[in-house]
Amino acid sequence: MNFKIKWENLCAFTTIKYPDFSLTTEKIIFLNGPSGCGKSTLLKIINGTLTPFAGKVFLDNQEISTLDPIYLRRRVILAEQSVYLFSGTISDNFRRFHQYRKTPAVSQEKCQALLDICGFSFNLEESCDSMSGGERQRIFLAIALSMEPEVLLLDEPTSAMDSALAHIVMGNIIKYCRAHNTPMIIVSHDLELSNTYADEIIRLEGKP
Amino acid sequence: MNGVADITITNFLLIYLLLLIVLVVMKLCHIGQSKLLFVASLRMTVQLIIAGFVLMFIFKNPHPVFTIAYIIAMIAFATHRVISKNKWLNKSFRWAIFGTMALSGVSVLAFFLLAIVHQNLFNPQYAIPLSGMIFGNAMTGLNLGVKTFHDNLESEHLQIETLLNFGAEPKQILLPFVNNALETAMLPTLNSMVGMGIVALPGMMTGQILSGTLPTTAILYQIAMMIVICTVLCLSVFGSLYLGYKTLYNERAQIIFPQ
Numbered sequence: 001m002n003f004k005i006k007w008e009n010l011c012a013f014t015t016i017k018y019p020d021f022s023l024t025t026e027k028i029i030f031l032n033g034p035s036g037c038g039k040s041t042l043l044k045i046i047n048g049t050l051t052p053f054a055g056k057v058f059l060d061n062q063e064i065s066t067l068d069p070i071y072l073r074r075r076v077i078l079a080e081q082s083v084y085l086f087s088g089t090i091s092d093n094f095r096r097f098h099q100y101r102k103t104p105a106v107s108q109e110k111c112q113a114l115l116d117i118c119g120f121s122f123n124l125e126e127s128c129d130s131m132s133g134g135e136r137q138r139i140f141l142a143i144a145l146s147m148e149p150e151v152l153l154l155d156e157p158t159s160a161m162d163s164a165l166a167h168i169v170m171g172n173i174i175k176y177c178r179a180h181n182t183p184m185i186i187v188s189h190d191l192e193l194s195n196t197y198a199d200e201i202i203r204l205e206g207k208p
Numbered sequence: 209m210n211g212v213a214d215i216t217i218t219n220f221l222l223i224y225l226l227l228l229i230v231l232v233v234m235k236l237c238h239i240g241q242s243k244l245l246f247v248a249s250l251r252m253t254v255q256l257i258i259a260g261f262v263l264m265f266i267f268k269n270p271h272p273v274f275t276i277a278y279i280i281a282m283i284a285f286a287t288h289r290v291i292s293k294n295k296w297l298n299k300s301f302r303w304a305i306f307g308t309m310a311l312s313g314v315s316v317l318a319f320f321l322l323a324i325v326h327q328n329l330f331n332p333q334y335a336i337p338l339s340g341m342i343f344g345n346a347m348t349g350l351n352l353g354v355k356t357f358h359d360n361l362e363s364e365h366l367q368i369e370t371l372l373n374f375g376a377e378p379k380q381i382l383l384p385f386v387n388n389a390l391e392t393a394m395l396p397t398l399n400s401m402v403g404m405g406i407v408a409l410p411g412m413m414t415g416q417i418l419s420g421t422l423p424t425t426a427i428l429y430q431i432a433m434m435i436v437i438c439t440v441l442c443l444s445v446f447g448s449l450y451l452g453y454k455t456l457y458n459e460r461a462q463i464i465f466p467q
Contacts, residue, residue, distance in 0.1 A: 047373060048460060048461075048462075049369075049372050049373060049462055050462065051460060051462065065460075069460045069461040069462070070375055070376075070377055070461055071375075073372070073373065073374070073375035073461075074374075074375035077373065077374060077375070078373040078374075079373070080369065080370065080373060082366050082369075084366045084367050084369075084370035086367075097371075097374060100371050100374070100376040100380055100381065101374060101375050101376050102380070144374070147374060147375070
């Protein structure tokens with residue numbers, strides 16, 4: 001069977017061991033576990049910004065350490081919990097992130113459509129500088145989606161939103177990713193969110 | 209024009225009274241740096257006395273080896289100062305600083321001595337004091353540039369991580385930090401060039417005029433030296449940071465944040 005993402009005997013540092021896992025296209029996986037159990041670290045290992053202490057991660061049956069790291073990260077996008085946006089308007093932010101990636105700019109219509117998915121109805125020329133944490137988080141998620149990832153890794157993507165909004169935004173994003181055959185691995189402390197949307201939940205244990 | 213007036217030791221010692229004024233102001237303003245003022249004054253005095261005697265010896269016994277040794281000592285000391293103020297620098301980055309400062313400083317000095325003033329490259333009367341000005345300014349510029357680079361990397365940690373996660377190349381991410389640090393390092397020199405001759409008569413020109421050189425000759429030296437300093441500062445900061453930033457990421461394009 002072809003797996004999109006798979007890891008075997010994976011260890012981060014010497015203390016954190018991950019259970020072997022395989023992820024097929026379209027699947028939505030939630031990672032749960034206590035603080036410090038290595039959830040965010042796992043996401044960093046999968047998109048190659050961190051090298052594991054031991055074990056292997058495969059993307060489309062190719063070990064990720066054999067892939068060009070930039071090529072890997074462009075396919076496996078990681079949106080971390082801490083949101084970074086450039087100073088300026090929403091459309092500036094879409095443009096600048098794509099400029100850094102050397103990818104073509106995204107059309108205004110597409111930006112607007114992705115913002116709608118993330119439950120955001122502001123004008124693209126609105127400045128991000130004075131927005132609330134929740135608003136910035138949604139813009140950040142829309143930008144991540146605009147990169148058309150093959151795999152989307154989200155670390156606490158709704159941490160700055162209230163529960164009702166978190167459900168709407170996650171529901172929309174998951175629906176969008178399913179429609180585009182984009183598997184997702186999501187780190188979340190919100191058990192209700194995990195139980196509602198996960199195809200599978202990986203429970204990581206704390207350090208021994 | 210007369211030559212410079214001699215200062216007797218007794219008269220010279222009076223100058224230290226001015227430091228008492230500085231000390232009083234520092235005490236009144238609760239600046240707890242009296243010890244530093246004392247150490248700095250003492251070190252300056254001792255170091256300059258030693259330099260004076262060493263230079264007297266070298267001028268009396270001019271030999272290329274002495275000139276080269278003196279210049280190497282200056283470069284080593286300047287590098288040491290930059291490194292000791294920026295302990296986060298890794299080994300390769302430190303070599304980049306030493307190499308670019310030495311290469312840019314010596315090449316521009318050689319150009320100045322050989323092409324502009326037509327002097328022997330190893331003439332200690334020219335090579336040593338000019339090197340002092342060149343490497344002293346390069347050191348200040350490098351300190352400022354390297355510190356700015358590091359401070360910005362720290363404050364923009366989140367930007368860097370996010371861009372990496374989104375698939376931007378480390379080069380693409382870090383180069384703007386190099387450019388920004390270079391600009392910051394160059395600004396004091398550029399600003400001092402703007403005010404030169406109006407706000408201040410620079411040290412070299414003042415020294416030459418005091419020792420009897422015609423002001424018209426002194427300004428030519430000063431203009432040339434300011435351009436030399438600006439060039440060496442630009443080359444050494446740019447070279448150090450340009451070679452240095454490449455030591456901050458590995459072959460897996462993971463940025464190793466300096467601690």
